[in-house]
Amino acid sequence: MKLHPTSIRGRAVTSAVLAILIFGVALGLASYVLVSRIAISSLSDLMVSQVGDARAQILESDSRNAGLPDLEAVEASKPVFIQVRDSSGSVLLETPGIATKTNACVSQIESPGSVAEVSLDLGRGQQPFLVMASDVRLHGSPATICAFTSMATVHVIQRNFLIFLLIGLPLVLIGVALSVRAALNRALGSVDDLRRQAEGISGAHEGILTVQHTEDEIERLGNTLNDLLTRLHDKSRATRQFVADAGHELRNPLATLRVLLEFNESSDESVALAELDRLEELVRDLLVLAKVDAHELTPMEHIEVEPILSAAVHTQKLRHPEIKISVVSEPAGILGDARQLRSAFDNLLSNACRHALNEVQVTMKVSNDVCEIAIHDDGSGLGPDDCERVFERFVRLDEARDRDEGGSGLGLAIVAAIASSVNGSVSAEPGPGGHFFFTFPALSSNDHPIQFTPPLRGN
Numbered sequence: 001m002k003l004h005p006t007s008i009r010g011r012a013v014t015s016a017v018l019a020i021l022i023f024g025v026a027l028g029l030a031s032y033v034l035v036s037r038i039a040i041s042s043l044s045d046l047m048v049s050q051v052g053d054a055r056a057q058i059l060e061s062d063s064r065n066a067g068l069p070d071l072e073a074v075e076a077s078k079p080v081f082i083q084v085r086d087s088s089g090s091v092l093l094e095t096p097g098i099a100t101k102t103n104a105c106v107s108q109i110e111s112p113g114s115v116a117e118v119s120l121d122l123g124r125g126q127q128p129f130l131v132m133a134s135d136v137r138l139h140g141s142p143a144t145i146c147a148f149t150s151m152a153t154v155h156v157i158q159r160n161f162l163i164f165l166l167i168g169l170p171l172v173l174i175g176v177a178l179s180v181r182a183a184l185n186r187a188l189g190s191v192d193d194l195r196r197q198a199e200g201i202s203g204a205h206e207g208i209l210t211v212q213h214t215e216d217e218i219e220r221l222g223n224t225l226n227d228l229l230t231r232l233h234d235k236s237r238a239t240r241q242f243v244a245d246a247g248h249e250l251r252n253p254l255a256t257l258r259v260l261l262e263f264n265e266s267s268d269e270s271v272a273l274a275e276l277d278r279l280e281e282l283v284r285d286l287l288v289l290a291k292v293d294a295h296e297l298t299p300m301e302h303i304e305v306e307p308i309l310s311a312a313v314h315t316q317k318l319r320h321p322e323i324k325i326s327v328v329s330e331p332a333g334i335l336g337d338a339r340q341l342r343s344a345f346d347n348l349l350s351n352a353c354r355h356a357l358n359e360v361q362v363t364m365k366v367s368n369d370v371c372e373i374a375i376h377d378d379g380s381g382l383g384p385d386d387c388e389r390v391f392e393r394f395v396r397l398d399e400a401r402d403r404d405e406g407g408s409g410l411g412l413a414i415v416a417a418i419a420s421s422v423n424g425s426v427s428a429e430p431g432p433g434g435h436f437f438f439t440f441p442a443l444s445s446n447d448h449p450i451q452f453t454p455p456l457r458g459n
Helices: 008-063 152-199 217-262 269-293 305-319 338-355 411-421
Strands: 080-086 091-094 115-121 126-138 141-150 301-304 324-328 333-336 359-367 370-377 425-429 434-441
Touching (some): 008 080, 008 115, 008 126, 080 126, 152 217, 301 305, 305 324, 305 338, 333 338, 333 434, 338 370, 411 425, 411 434
Antiparallel strands (some): 115 126, 126 141, 301 333, 359 370, 370 434
16 A cells, blocks of 8 residues: 555654654763763762772871882773872872873862773874872872773763664664554554445445444444434435426426416416415425425414414414314414424315314413414314324325315424424324424413414415
């Protein structure tokens, strides 16, 4: 798999390598300084110990009035050489192996007991040495003990550490890059697989993604995408069915109008106007559903439900004087849109009056902050299989097949959509008689609903 720098893998690997590089360089420099200091400190401690031993030998021999002691360089791997000079600079005592005219008591030593790094020539050219000095009295006269040891061991340690750093750091970077890439390949491989599957899903093919059972974020992402695809497929099917049904319903009145206008010159204008009214009603219902589906409802308000219901009942009494409509209601508030709520009540009552024989009963009651509006008619009612199907779009049952009486088949679908928009629901129960229930959360009296009286709708 090619690693592109703009991909997630490329950015992650690059970031990890840069982070390790910065951290490694900083750690390497700190380690280099620490190792150097430890090595120099080790040599310093060795010189301090050797100078202490030389001082003890000199003082012991001086106390016994014996001759000067023999000094030897300690540790062949890290030899410490010592010179003892008097105040005039003459060498009184020194360890074997020091080249002639070598002066260990150099001026770089700032004070007795301090350590300095200088270059000395012991017969093999100038080399770095670590030197220190300490005062002592010999036969009552002041003298100086000077010690020095080669820095070669420290330089070897520093060189080896640098070699290890230059070789080890790139290997660590390579290992980190490969590990990060492998981890990302495992993590993002499932994402890439989901992407390839999604590319193969077209509008004509309603498929879902195959999700690997990994029990991690990738599996949850795949399940979420499948839920989204399912909703989109359902929405797409509903939209296609809606468009097909709308086209079918619009074609019939348009065809009737064309026949009346082109082939029947003596036709009654009232027939054409009736078809136009039906066409206008159908288009209006389609627009209402389109707005509800697109969530383009007007801003919600606190409104009183009882005046809106009373206005809708009054309109139906004017339209259906032969039907007795009785109402029993109590005050209730709702957070919603008054015009949409009026449209829902109009459709429910119109449906009840269209199927009733003589009477329609309307009751509205509030219980436990839930308002329920029940509408009953004395018609034939619904069958058990039709109680849910009746709220689908363009559904007209056998009794309502006649378009003059049965409407467009969108009224109850509009009711269901509006009920959903106010967090409510609408349901039906089987007959005998029609039984519809519109429920929604009611506002408490402390919410102060807005008093609203919509205009009456006449014939």
